Amino acid sequence: MDDIWIHITLFIFGLAIGSFLNVCIYRIPLPDKSIYSPRRSFCPECNQSIKAYDNIPLLSYLLLGGKCRYCKTKISIIYPIVELATAVLFIVMYLRFGKTLEFVLAVIFVSVLIPIFVIDARHYIIPNGISLTGLILGLGIVGIIAYQKGSIDYLRIRLIGFVAGGLALWLIAFIGSAIMRKTAMGGGDVKLMAIIGLFLGAWKELVMVIGISALTGAIIGTLLIVIWKRDRKSPIPFGPFLAGASVVVLLWGDQLWESYLRFAGWN
Ligand SMILES: [Zn+2]
Known part of the structure; x- marks a missing residue:
């Protein structure tokens, strides 16, 4: 064709x-x-x-x-x-x-991220059903790709991504809540980050997704308060930023990491 x-x-x-x-x-x-x-x-x-x-x-x-x-x-x-x-x-x-099968994985990933993006922006929730669907489909395709490549490493790095992604965001949420004395992030964000780790793998991908979403979240949060006079106390959902950052890392993660290392003078 x-x-x-x-x-x-x-x-x-x-x-x-x-x-x-x-x-x-x-x-x-x-x-x-x-x-x-x-x-x-x-x-x-x-x-x-x-x-x-x-x-x-x-x-x-x-x-x-x-x-x-x-x-x-x-x-x-x-x-x-x-x-x-x-x-x-x-x-x-x-x-x-x-x-490629990676294309199938990417298509499933964005189909999970899009409803999470809109629902979290509107209702401040990330439905468990969508995360669970992402987990099951993601595990399935990742397993098939690992089998096709004959690479147990491909599977291992994504299972590590799943656990490390969830743990990293849980830790950030825990510390954030302790400092701000209120819930900084919901359990939905933690589960979403675990799914993101499953689809993208560890480790630099996790660092980039958390870094980019924190940065864009801070910028847009400030703009909302300064320009649109939004109440400082009104919550800003984090899911849309995690979802957006994930698509960026999925498409251009390797180039972004390279340019960051060059910029930081480590390469
Ligand atoms: Zn009508």
């Missing part, structure tokens, strides 16, 4: 997965809904079930002008953005990893 057809297929596949991730993003935080029931999508405002032709990723949002066909309530722009971001990231991962 020509590369252009692979890109088009991946884009459409990414939109479809993004649409499923939207179902997760909307329903998982709600106590009375699950991703299986109700079967059909519905408008949260007027409860009308949404017809298949109004449920095409990205396209339906544009054709409906971002409003429900029946009650004209605005549909959040987050949903088409999630679909587009998923599709674009799938293509970016293909450009980075090509036709």
Whole structure:
């Protein structure tokens, strides 16, 4: 297949997965809904079930002008953005990893990170179900890749990443809570960091993810307070920063590490 057809297929596949991730993003935080029931999508405002032709990723949002066909309530722009971001990231991962199992691992990783990013930003929680799904799928593919490579090291370094990632963030949360005398970070962040370690491996990847997310979190947290006059006491979820940093390290980790060492004069 020509590369252009692979890109088009991946884009459409990414939109479809993004649409499923939207179902997760909307329903998982709600106590009375699950991703299986109700079967059909519905408008949260007027409860009308949404017809298949109004449920095409990205396209339906544009054709409906971002409003429900029946009650004209605005549909959040987050949903088409999630679909587009998923599709674009799938293509970016293909450009980075090509036709490999690492590409499959990367696609699963971003499909776990995207709903965590949005749900944590909105609700300040990282649902256990998503982390657990990431753990099971991640372990499976990592195991298959290790078997295919005939490399027990590949598996070992990722299991170390899982344990060390979780422990590192637990320690940071523990010390942070002791200093600030309040919960600095939730258990959801600790579990997420363990998953990140499983997908990315140890050790420099863990250092980079924690470093980049702490830095960007501090910058954006300061901007929120200084420019947008947000209350100093209002919580800032850490999950979105961990997720964003993970994608950066997944794509450019090696180059980033090289330039950091050169910059620090160690290389
Ligand atoms: Zn409606």
